[in-house]
Amino acid sequence: EKYMGPIVKTVMTRCIQCTRCVRFAEEVAGIEEIGAIGRGENMQITSYLERAVTSELSGNVVDLCPVGALTSKPYAFNARPWELKKTPAIDVMDAVGTNIRLDSRGRAVLRAVPRINEDVNEEWAHDKTRHAVDGLTHRRLDKPYVRKDGKLVAASWQVAFEAIKAHWSGEAAVLAGDQVDCETMFSARELAGSKMLEGRQTGLSYDTSSLSAVNFNTTIGGIENADVVLLVGSDLRREAPLVNTRIQKAVRKKGAKVFAIGPETDLTYKVEWLGDDLGALIKAPKALADALKTAERPAIIVGGGALRYEGVHGAALAFAKKYKLVKDRWNGFNVLHFAAARMGGLMLGYAFDGGIKALAAKKPKLAFFLGADEVDYSLFAKTFKVYVGHHGDNGAANADVVLPGAAYSEKSGTWVNLEGRVQRGERAVFPPGDAREDWAIFRALSDVLGKRLPFDSLDELRAAMTKAVPALGQEGLADYDWVEPKLDGKVSGKIADYPIKDFYLTNSICRASPTMQRCSSELVHGQQWLEAAE
Structure with a gap:
């Protein structure tokens, strides 16, 4: 059996080498960590050097494996499908609003799986959505x-x-x-x-007098159609993984250009980093300005890493006005929240x-x-x-x-x-x-x-x-009419870091979850976990 980390359990005697997991890792998750080694009858599917898969979307390979060679490690041997009560619910681990189904037995939720909604999460869910549910039975308050x-x-x-x-x-x-x-x-x-x-x-x-000015106006599905995207203080891969996959799709399928202001981080696709100085919103670097001049559907995404600095909201709105990000049938001004x-x-x-x-x-x-x-x-x-x-x-x-x-x-x-x-x-x-x-x-x-x-x-x-x-x-x-609040467009300072330091421990449910604690220690802090007989 191959080791793929705390989320995915492998039973490779079932594997038929269809390479669906390889394609998912490369085309959707944007990481090249799963592949084939050997030839002919000696071919094997494995992660790179049999290390844990680091993608925050790795749990999805369990759903798309046709033969059960990849199964859910936290859920394995817990229940039979016919024992479970299935309830439609909304995920609260981030602000995407992933449509999920909670499978419960008695008073315990045993697993969460995504429901298909092409406008929101397609058929995917990230690992926190799927596996933080074991935290629902730990450290609970049950009396005043x-x-x-x-x-x-x-x-x-x-x-x-x-x-x-x-x-x-x-x-x-x-x-x-x-x-x-x-x-x-x-x-x-x-x-x-x-x-x-x-x-x-x-x-x-930040100014909340106009809800349209603090909304993700392009919509989650619509951001796929953007041809130039500017990220301002947003570590999109950790703040909203399923929005990140949409932009990755825009880059891979439609050749979209992505620029970013903030400390460099791996977003799984090609990004032109413009440094961490917020002054780039006032005077856009030449590469960005040139790209915006010819763009048909330009977009800006302002994240929580930038909104904590005074003046950023006004400067981003002024930027959107200057480069015509809001026009007929296209609103490219987006604020990225990461709280449900x-x-x-x-x-x-x-x-x-x-x-x-x-x-x-x-x-x-x-x-x-x-x-x-x-x-x-x-x-x-x-x-x-x-x-x-x-x-x-x-x-x-x-x-x-x-x-x-x-x-x-x-x-x-x-x-x-x-x-x-x-x-x-x-x-x-x-x-x-x-x-x-x-x-x-x-x-x-x-x-x-x-x-x-x-x-x-x-x-x-x-x-x-x-x-x-x-x-x-x-x-x-909800239909928010575009109303631009009157804000000062001045801003200065540098984006020091991003709000989410540890993707797997962002709320009380995650911090109570043994699975999320293990993901954090192994995938974020590099601690090695040995399986039995190692």
Whole structure:
């Protein structure tokens, strides 16, 4: 048997050398790590020097192997297909909104596989989507906790609610994490009754007065048709692997030219790097300017590595105007989010003027943190912190009250992907222990606080949410009219690095997943794992 890493298990006695995995690695994943050695009857399919395959899309070879020579290592021998309940869901590991099917038995999700959606993920899913599901049963919050004498102590729901009531002044701040559904954000907003809402938990601050100016306007499928693409501060391969495959397709099939501003990294296709100075947005280098002059469908993609610098949003919009990136039947201005909750949060007003630091400066007496584990909690030292989430991660460790919520697999919810596509997932399993669906927690809390929320079921909640934000009531692409906010086009500085340091450990579910921990240690940090008998 051949070693291909922590994701793919091989049974090479079944292999018929059809080379579908070789073609996938080269043409879709963009890495030449799988190939054939030997000739005739001695031919073998193997990875380079039998090392782990480093692609973040390697799990897809399991789906396209026709004979089961390549199978899923984490899922192997866990269940029979006919034992599993199959539930359509939406992936929350990034902002692409990959359509998936969750296969569960009893109260455990055993695997996630992609559903075909040509507009979003085609038939692919990256390795986090597929294999972070074992983190759903580890390090779970299954009962409320209240901090007493500096330590979190298990409590009843009533005791936890009374502790919150003691600090309730009629309003609260709400900070949403990266994986929260729209229903949770809406119910928290209605209860909090304030404008102190923020979802960009890592400190990003950009103009949100026009949703079209923070949207992926080309659409995920449409970026394949671009002939010149400029990436600004975006490590696309780690922030949105399935958008990266589309650009790789544009380069390979249609000869698109790709330019990039930021530290050099391997994106799996030919890129002309323009350095890391943001001044290139003001005065484009000659190679880029010449390419844009003759381009029919030029596009810019602004990533989180650039948006944390002041003025980048305005400079990118000015760049788009100067080089006519927005024209009839083509909008080439794109902002790349990498949090599943981001676009839904922006539609619901989760963008405080000045960002999270400006919100913290208001010194709210009480703040709800919705699965927000990446927040700098030192900013909220004087605030009474209530964490509503599903894993015992950074957020729970810093909270004064912990309320156990439901993970994405345990609730029906609405998510909006980076191109403004409204999608709904269904509940596959129930939350563990005393944990409850997040919106139901806020509905119950509202009675205790004397501010009853006007809905008692998910359908009533969705009706209220649709009335407040009509676009969230209809599945499919939300129609954002192109409105350019008036921003200063000046910018300076250099992009130091990219936001995602470790692709496999970007959220609390991944950090609780044994499979993702192994992928991180082996594929990111180079630690060797020996199999039995080695």
